[in-house]
Amino acid sequence: MRASPVVLGLVSAVVACGAFAQQRLGPPSETNPVRHQPTDAAARLGDTPRMIVKFRSTGSAGVAQIQSAAIETAASAAVTKFAARAGVTVSEARALAAGMHALRLEPRAGESFAAQLARVRLDPDVEFAVPDERRFPHAVPNDPLFNGQWYLQNGAYVASSTDPTLNTQPSAIHAQAAWDIGKGSSTLVIAVIDTGVLYNHPDLSSRLLPGYDFIADTAVANDGNGRDADATDAGDWVTQAESTSGPLSGCDVENSSWHGTRVAGIIGAASDNSIGVTGVTWNPKILPIRVLGKCGGWDSDIIDGMSWAAGLHVPGVPDNPQANWAKVENLSLGSTDPCTASYQTVMSQLTARGVIVVASAGNEAGPVDTPANCPGVVAVAGLRHTGTKVGYSSLGPEVTVGAPGGNCVNGPGGPCLFSINTTANDGTTTAGNSTYTGQTNFNVGTSFSAPIVSGIVGLMLSVNSAMTPAQLIARLQQGASAYPSPAGVPVCPASDPNTGECACTTSTCGAGMANAENALQGALRPMAIVTGPSPSSVTPGSTVNLSGSASFVADGRTIGSYLWSIVSGTGTLTSTNTADTSIVTPSSGGVTVRFTVTDDAGRQDTADWNFGQVGVTISPTNASVQAAGGTQTFTATVVNATDQGVTWQVNGVTFGSALVGTVSVFGVYTAPATVPSPATVTVTAISNEDPAHMASAQVTITAPPAPPSSGGGGGGGGALDLLGLLCLVALGRRFAPASWRARRAS
Ligand SMILES: [Ca+2]
Ligand SMILES: [Ca+2]
Numbered sequence: 129m130r131a132s133p134v135v136l137g138l139v140s141a142v143v144a145c146g147a148f149a150q151q152r153l154g155p156p157s158e159t160n161p162v163r164h165q166p167t168d169a170a171a172r173l174g175d176t177p178r179m180i181v182k183f184r185s186t187g188s189a190g191v192a193q194i195q196s197a198a199i200e201t202a203a204s205a206a207v208t209k210f211a212a213r214a215g216v217t218v219s220e221a222r223a224l225a226a227g228m229h230a231l232r233l234e235p236r237a238g239e240s241f242a243a244q245l246a247r248v249r250l251d252p253d254v255e256f257a258v259p260d261e262r263r264f265p266h267a268v269p270n271d272p273l274f275n276g277q278w279y280l281q282n283g284a285y286v287a288s289s290t291d292p293t294l295n296t297q298p299s300a301i302h303a304q305a306a307w308d309i310g311k312g313s314s315t316l317v318i319a320v321i322d323t324g325v326l327y328n329h330p331d332l333s334s335r336l337l338p339g340y341d342f343i344a345d346t347a348v349a350n351d352g353n354g355r356d357a358d359a360t361d362a363g364d365w366v367t368q369a370e371s372t373s374g375p376l377s378g379c380d381v382e383n384s385s386w387h388g389t390r391v392a393g394i395i396g397a398a399s400d401n402s403i404g405v406t407g408v409t410w411n412p413k414i415l416p417i418r419v420l421g422k423c424g425g426w427d428s429d430i431i432d433g434m435s436w437a438a439g440l441h442v443p444g445v446p447d448n449p450q451a452n453w454a455k456v457e458n459l460s461l462g463s464t465d466p467c468t469a470s471y472q473t474v475m476s477q478l479t480a481r482g483v484i485v486v487a488s489a490g491n492e493a494g495p496v497d498t499p500a501n502c503p504g505v506v507a508v509a510g511l512r513h514t515g516t517k518v519g520y521s522s523l524g525p526e527v528t529v530g531a532p533g534g535n536c537v538n539g540p541g542g543p544c545l546f547s548i549n550t551t552a553n554d555g556t557t558t559a560g561n562s563t564y565t566g567q568t569n570f571n572v573g574t575s576f577s578a579p580i581v582s583g584i585v586g587l588m589l590s591v592n593s594a595m596t597p598a599q600l601i602a603r604l605q606q607g608a609s610a611y612p613s614p615a616g617v618p619v620c621p622a623s624d625p626n627t628g629e630c631a632c633t634t635s636t637c638g639a640g641m642a643n644a645e646n647a648l649q650g651a652l653r654p655m656a657i658v659t660g661p662s663p664s665s666v667t668p669g670s671t672v673n674l675s676g677s678a679s680f681v682a683d684g685r686t687i688g689s690y691l692w693s694i695v696s697g698t699g700t701l702t703s704t705n706t707a708d709t710s711i712v713t714p715s716s717g718g719v720t721v722r723f724t725v726t727d728d729a730g731r732q733d734t735a736d737w738n739f740g741q742v743g744v745t746i747s748p749t750n751a752s753v754q755a756a757g758g759t760q761t762f763t764a765t766v767v768n769a770t771d772q773g774v775t776w777q778v779n780g781v782t783f784g785s786a787l788v789g790t791v792s793v794f795g796v797y798t799a800p801a802t803v804p805s806p807a808t809v810t811v812t813a814i815s816n817e818d819p820a821h822m823a824s825a826q827v828t829i830t831a832p833p834a835p836p837s838s839g840g841g842g843g844g845g846g847a848l849d850l851l852g853l854l855c856l857v858a859l860g861r862r863f864a865p866a867s868w869r870a871r872r873a874s
């Protein structure tokens with residue numbers, strides 16, 4: 129088992145709600161207004177820990193199709209067989225999506241949960257067993273509050289105003305400009321995997337689908353039962369009494385967050401409807417998936433919710449109707465952990481279905497939380513209005529892009545100038561009045577950076593539904609605006625000691641600041657795709673067929689023209705304006721073929737096919753080295769190879785020999801003790817990736833100056849006998865020349 133989750137158990141934060149949030153913690157709001165940690169970190173596993181197990185015998189669940197009941201039957205049989213074989217008592221077993229199971233086992237006397245997990249992993253049918261852990265929420269056209277939605281602006285909104293929220297900010301996402309291009313398709317579904325939603329919010333209700341409540345644990349659900357078809361947020365407040373004992377012991381005492389309602393409003397508040405705020409998207413439907421309740425939510429519920437939203441079957445739950453299958457899923461939740469096998473399993477299934485998962489990086493100012501750090505997830509870091517990283521946001525190489533996360537500038541008590549305003553509710557326990565966040569009841573956290581990007585992804589998919597997640601992510605990143613480097617702001621991961629602010633880099637905050645306008649323009653461009661043989665498998669001078677037929681264009685567009693061209697090297701194309709072509713590769717050197725697709729609107733994309741033979745060069749190509757200790761360093765350069773490494777030889781012998789000189793793994797040639805015959809040897813660097821390609825240098829060994837008191841022995845130059853060679857190799861140069869000269873064959 130990995131390092132104790134108890135140690136790692138600093139959880140990501142819930143939303144901040146003005147004075148309510150400030151009472152929780154001390155740090156200045158600019159630094160981390162949203163972070164809250166459980167007083168009892170053991171709450172991550174709960175008092176009766178459960179694990180998520182995948183059995184090999186259940187096979188891989190259907191990626192493209194909804195699972196059948198037969199698979200479910202096989203799965204429950206796997207649990208029964210496992211219990212009998214492992215000699216364990218299963219006190220709770222629930223089949224999850226993707227062939228996984230949530231299991232609670234009766235521990236043996238004195239057995240820790242970690243030891244129990246280790247024992248389960250020994251079973252031959254167990255593919256993986258990971259803890260089922262709690263994750264936590266990371267945490268407005270003519271709509272009258274839109275002016276306060278600084279993060280959506282693009283032009284100088286009120287350039288003359290002294291109110292900084294009304295002027296364009298560097299990290300604002302240019303949504304206004306994007307809406308001139310597209311406001312999102314009404315057939316697209318974006319899932320909000322969160323606390324559920326308040327269906328009666330007047331600025332949200334028209335956008336909401338029925339969704340589902342996946343919280344199996346009644347104490348967490350707070351709606352009096354387990355899973356049900358009503359995804360209404362029942363409130364997630366935790367009382368002092370609940371925190372002291374019972375199933376929520378150790379959890380933070382807090383008011384209801386209405387987190388899902390806040391997240392949903394950013395993605396898709398009812399827009400241009402004369403009330404409240406504006407969403408990043410105006411038309412797509414929002415599918416509320418309730419997985420977070422009191423004290424966060426369990427992996428087992430989050431994973432099932434993610435699966436169901438995308439159209440996968442979840443045992444015991446009626447399937448999501450196909451019209452409501454989500455193509456985008458927003459997860460503004462997580463906690464500090466490596467990506468688990470359970471999340472990897474569901475992510476690979478969702479990616480295969482073309483579903484884009486967007487997750488908040490976390491509010492720990494540390495490594496990216498899980499599931500944001502899982503492969504294929506669009507991880508979003510939080511930015512200040514100026515485009516620097518806001519203090520609380522987690523950061524790291526897993527981040528895809530940055531987006532506004534909200535920052536206050538003023539300390540606690542003053543208005544929060546750069547709140548991410550959205551739909552909310554004023555109830556501290558059960559729901560009260562529908563409201564909006566603002567400068568006094570502010571809303572900040574990476575929880576709100578993620579839905580900004582989910583909205584952008586929704587706009588992109590609405591104009592180009594054929595993009596794979598990888599293709600969409602590439603266009604999203606290409607469209608991101610470069611991070612600023614303000615003077616006096618430490619470069620991430622270093623940070624300002626007071627605020628935590630730092631200047632983002634592409635290795636800490638992703639490709640740049642998410643830009644809705646550029647992303648949408650990128651999605652509208654054709655996608656040029658060239659398929660052909662792997663260049664490394666191609667023989668020089670052979671005919672290669674290249675196809676551009678897999679290329680596609682944005683929805684509603686048609687292909688205008690194709691163009692094949694040679695941008696470097698030599699070769700002859702059989703045709704240049706068709707979807708497919710062929711080329712004879714050069715017998716020496718390489719060639720780069722470029723394929724350009726132009727759609728009927730004149731938008732273009734290109735893709736290159738490179739044929740390059742592995743090339744090795746050596747430097748210098750000639751050298752003169754004195755015998756008996758002289759050295760020469762050679763450098764080998766390898767091109768067109770993934771592996772840049774070479775193997776060194778002297779006269780065809782790897783690493784050389786005492787007779788002709790030796791060469792180290794670093795290319796350092798050391799002359800032999802005496803001048804060999806012939807006196808010129810060959811040093812060769814051979815490509816490790818393709819040993820057919822090499823480069824050589826000639827080295828002439830010269831005699832060392834004669835010793836001052838040469839006592840005879842003749843002209844030298846004779847060969848050492850075998851014994852002498854072995855001694856030389858074994859003893860190195862610890863012997864003076866006089867010593868080994870004595871061993872010379874007569
Ligand atoms: Ca329920
Ligand atoms: Ca419910």
Ligand SMILES: [Ca+2]
Binds near residue numbers: 268271398399401405
């Ligand atoms: Ca509105």
